[in-house]
Amino acid sequence: MSFTIPRGTQDILPGESEKWQIVEQTAHDLCRRYNYKEIRTPIFEQTELFARGVGDTTDIVQKEMYEFKDRGDRSLTLRPEGTAPVVRSYVGEKMHGWVNQPVKLYYTGPMFRYERPQSGRMRQFVQFGVEALGSADPAVDAEVIALAMELYQELGLKDLKLVINSLGDKESREAHKQALIQHFEPRINEFCADCQARLTKNPLRILDCKVDRDHELMGSAPAILDYLNEDSTKYFKQVQEFLSAMKIPFVVDPTLVRGLDYYNNTAFEIMLDGEGFGAITTLAGGGRYNGLVEDIGGPETPGIGFALSIERLLMALEVQGVDLIQDSQLDVYLVTLGDKAKNKAPELLYQLRKQGFSVDADYMGKKMKAQMKTANRQQAHAVLILGDDELAEGKINVKEMATGEQKLLQLGELEAELAALLQRKDEA
Known part of the structure; x- marks a missing residue:
């Protein structure tokens, strides 16, 4: 009997594994300089953690999770992303009571999503991510974005494009939500079943739909930036000012929405702005998630983070001809x-x-x-x-x-x- 590797997974062989080690060591060293400490969470968690933390209207929860029952008939899920487990640990370990705040954490590890395997998108993939919990200072937003950008730059990537947006605070999002409902509701029957189900619960997710992205109503949908209240506008302006002071170029894109329900205020993506990388150019994404800690049973706590795929990072390095292994000689x-x-x-x-x-x-x-x-x-x-x-x-x-x-x-x-x-x- 012969065995084949499960679809959507890969063996990382000698010659390639050294590249992974270099990426991971670079990330470790960078986090040390930014004073982020490593956290390691279980590969599987209670299913309800992701339903509540990631959002039950997301494709991840609705379609992509590897869910199973254990012998105690408990529903468990292989983690599809890293933020919810980190926040679960933050709440469970009462990190909000630690002397040093904000609590600045990073992780590296395998994630699992059942989706159609394609270049740079596997069913088992490895994420590196950071989370800063406990501060609502826009300077932390700028710091997290700077860390992500610096990792790519230290590894030799060029032609990076940083795109940012604000999803607003709770008040701003509610005003935008009502505007989106009014915009889409008259013709919602022209959209896919997922969009129809999201209309009243989370219409912002309609803007992230891959099936209906070319529908004419998408281009004319109300922009969140037009519904930001004074506090959200001021916050977003400060983030931009900090990035400008760091000389980190960025583009404001009012159509940028992240694929997870917990984001608010700052949202960002880092893309490869060059040829030869394929249709999916996003390398990393993240944003602020004030409210997520409360959703998972903790005290009111602001937070922000990002995650990136190491597989896509290595693909981008290969496209740009960056060779991480400079000396493979045996002594x-x-x-x-x-x-x-x-x-x-x-x-x-x-x-x-x-x-x-x-x-x-x-x-x-x-x-x-x-x-x-x-x-x-x-x-x-x-x-x-x-x-x-x-x-x-x-x-x-x-x-x-x-x-x-x-x-x-x-x-x-x-x-x-x-x-x-x-x-x-x-x-x-």
Whole structure:
């Protein structure tokens, strides 16, 4: 019997996994500089968490969740996004009582959505995201956006486009909601069943419909910016002023609506504004979600965050020809000749690895010539050649592959020689 990988998933093999490690390490380092701390939440949660947190009118909840019953007949769901679990933890662990506020968190991990697999959109995908909970300062909005932009820039992406909008506070959204209902209601029968169901509950989601996006009423729909009250207008203006002060270019798009119900006030997306990336150009999205903590059973707490797909990030890097792996060389490859030398190899390899060198050797019983070919394929910077005769004298040969220079050293001199050799490589 043969097995195939489940549809919409992927194996990340050596050669690719190193790129993931670089992206993840860059994200870790960046969050350290911004003083965001890592949080790790379970891969599955109570289904009701996402129905309440993400919104029961969203495509995620209605169509895309991997929901199952456990042996206790409890409904559980593989997490489709990261914000609701983080907020659930924030409430459960009473982080609102921590001394240092706002609570600034980040996460990296797999998410699951049952949708049609396509380029850059998998059923299991990995998200990196940040959440800042406890402050309603527009400076935090600007900080979160800046962190997202800086991650892409540090990894070498160019042609980025930041699009922002305001979805307004509760009062502004209610006024906009009524305007949208009046706009769509006379012709709602021309829209899909999902839009018809959302008309009175959350008509803003109609604007995000992929089925009816070309309907003429979409282009003439009331814009949220025309319904912002004084507080929301002032807030959005301050966010823009902070971004301008940081010299982060942005475009205000009054049609931008995020796909989750919990967003209000600031909303943003980062897109790749170039050729060759396909129809879906959005790399990251996020916004403010004041009210979500209360929906999940916590105290009134403002929050803002974003999430990005690492798969789409890597796709964008590939499109722009950015190679994250600059040096994949092995430091040292050990070639042995004779049984005694071969038996010495495990001890010598262990010692060199403890000293910090990346080292490998032959485990297939190859002749010396074949071992040297393997060292070349592994791009080893240096080759150690140890024969029975050299071992008897406590010596070893060190060959620098770039120059062909070879030295016969005492085994006790090996560490210092390798350190000097690799230092010359780094300085070259």
